[in-house]
Amino acid sequence: MLVVAENQIAGLMTPEAAFDAIEAVFAAMARRKARNFPVIREALGYQDALYGFKGGFDADAPTLGLKAGGYWPHNQDRGLINHQSTVFLFDPDTGRVSAAVGGNLLTALRTAAASAVSIKYLAPAGARVLGMIGAGHQSAFQMRAAARAHSFERVIGWNPHPEMLRRLADTAAELGLPFQAVDLPTLGAEADVIISITSSFGPLLLDEHVKGPTHIAAMGTDTRGKQELDPALVARARLFTDEIAQSVSIGEYQHAIAQGLIAEEAIGELGAVVAGADPGRNGAEVTIFDGTGVGLQDLAVAAAVVELAKAKGVAQEVEI
Incomplete structure (x- = not known):
């Protein structure tokens, strides 16, 4: 399994690359080549936190996986951002986990990219x-x-x-x-x-x-x-x-x-x-x-950053 840590994401993923990945996911969804799985999102009743899972499968890529994480409103008191998440990618041929990727910055980039795509086409x-x-x-x-x-x-x-x-x-x-x-x-x-x-x-x-x-x-x-x-x-x-x-x-x-x-x-x-x-x-x-x-957006940017990390030789390999 490859690991791309949160502190590596900023040096790998650009807003432009995020935009391209999200625009491609939108098109794949429209062609019915990619689908999201039902979202699980729950209030924990602890630290006022919301926690859940978003996942999906993109047959065009192919990319399979999920993002686990949520919203901790008191994190600012700890010097942390409120949204915390990790993306897990799986080999669609075998089901084995292939990568774990820090999801905080990626979530911010993909969310911004999604609204930017809407602005490009609907402004x-x-x-x-x-x-x-x-x-x-x-x-x-x-x-x-x-x-x-x-x-x-x-x-x-x-x-x-x-x-x-x-x-x-x-x-x-x-x-x-x-x-x-x-x-x-x-x-x-x-x-x-x-x-x-x-x-x-x-x-x-x-x-x-x-x-x-x-x-x-x-x-x-x-x-x-x-x-x-x-x-x-x-x-x-x-x-x-x-x-x-x-x-x-x-x-x-x-x-x-x-x-x-x-x-x-x-x-x-x-x-x-x-x-x-x-x-x-x-x-x-x-x-x-x-x-x-949607989960497919998280998977798209995570898959892209894994390829960038591999190309730059900064992805860590871990046996599980």
Whole structure:
């Protein structure tokens, strides 16, 4: 078994490589060459932690495996990031474990890459203003990936804890973009593309906030009960997701489904847009991508980083 430690990932995996891997996974899913397995995600009742497993099989690659990990909200008190995970890859021919890969940075990169893919294919023409809802650890990755996928002129942002907005301001400055802290009604009215990346359990961006042609990448809802968007906003948008089954059960669309505001048939797959089988915006004023985070994305970036580690001679071999 090969081991690629967490502290090696930054020197191996680039945001560009992550984008390419995730874009390819979306297309493979649309061609039905790859599938995700049902997600297991549970509250531990200890340290307020959420823990679970995401896995899948990509016959095109071929790649088989799972990611184990979750969310520990008190980790910041220990000097650790809240999301902790490890990816395990298996030989699809024999079932033997082939690699264990640190998953923290990879999760951040693949999550940001997924929203960036949605921006590439669904942003309204002439989009200039990027709106950021949330200023946690993942927000910087999201902003950087969005700026690679589309040319923005400025960034506006909101966070429930305003003292954290420095992360957004610093990241925008790094990208050479002006930044302004705004309230949510202003953000919804002025932003052409909005990324929401919070751990909210109630709607933040309301229907009346969003004005004009807009694309929203809703990236924070990955557990039953979590919510970032007003169901009425979801109901008037053209809807896309990474995995429909996850979206209606643990993703952002669970709430509009539960209220009877949308039918599951109204939800499209982003992979179909990537593969050219779906026209995408197709004249819609508002599009939403519900990024629930699928196991195939984790496997794709992990497999890519293993190959890079092997090529550079830094993968550790362990007998099990």
